[in-house]
Amino acid sequence: DRVVDDYLQVIQELDTDINEVEAEVFDEDTENPAQRIYRLSRAVVHLHQAVVPLEVPVDELARGTHPVIPEPIRPYFRDVHDHLLREMSRIHAFRELLANVLSANVTQAGYRQNEDVRKISAWAAIIAVPTLISGIYGMNFEHMPELSWRFGYPFALSLMAALCVALYLQFRRSGWL
Numbered sequence: 001d002r003v004v005d006d007y008l009q010v011i012q013e014l015d016t017d018i019n020e021v022e023a024e025v026f027d028e029d030t031e032n033p034a035q036r037i038y039r040l041s042r043a044v045v046h047l048h049q050a051v052v053p054l055e056v057p058v059d060e061l062a063r064g065t066h067p068v069i070p071e072p073i074r075p076y077f078r079d080v081h082d083h084l085l086r087e088m089s090r091i092h093a094f095r096e097l098l099a100n101v102l103s104a105n106v107t108q109a110g111y112r113q114n115e116d117v118r119k120i121s122a123w124a125a126i127i128a129v130p131t132l133i134s135g136i137y138g139m140n141f142e143h144m145p146e147l148s149w150r151f152g153y154p155f156a157l158s159l160m161a162a163l164c165v166a167l168y169l170q171f172r173r174s175g176w177l
Contacts, residue, residue: 001080004058007051007087011094014043018094018101025105032109037102044094051088058084122171129167130160 017040024033061069062077069077133156137144146152171177 001076001083004054004080004083004087007047008083010047011087011090014040014047014094015090018097022097022101025101025108032105034102034105034109037098037105041095041098041102044091044098048088048091048095051084051091054084055081055088118176122167122176126164126167126171129163133160133163 021033021036021040024030024036058077058081060066062074062081064071064074137146137156141147146155149155168177
């Protein structure tokens with residue numbers, strides 16, 4: 001009974017840790033908690049390995065298959081067996097929950113990465129516009145009508161600025177920036 005009750009304290013501490021790491025996964029300010037999730041998963045596996053072997057002997061003691069155990073004590077072993085089964089059930093639930101939390105963490109990391117890629121792509125598109133225009137005018141063609149026009153240079157700069165601002169506003173409106 002004492003051993004099983006001591007496992008209950010460990011399970012309660014694991015439950016607290018799992019709840020904390022679950023909150024960390026969905027907190028935008030927290031770094032990636034994958035390492036902590038893995039450590040908790042290992043702790044749950046070790047606890048599972050310690051608890052599961054007790055089930056058969058405690059069940060045998062609870063059913064009274066050992067003649068050395070007096071009848072008045074058997075209900076206590078049934079109580080211990082019930083506690084043990086509940087703890088094993090919680091351990092199994094922890095394993096599933098940690099697998100789901102890890103999956104959610106991977107999904108969140110992918111989502112954040114997609115957000116970063118969108119921002120980088122938007123800025124690259126904005127930078128591409130003046131690069132394209134300046135690249136065309138940097139080819140030194142002789143027969144470009146704008147080259148002899150007095151306002152050709154200010155017009156090209158204004159066009160670059162206007163297109164960059166228009167792209168910035170469009171990306172901002174679409175949520176990419």
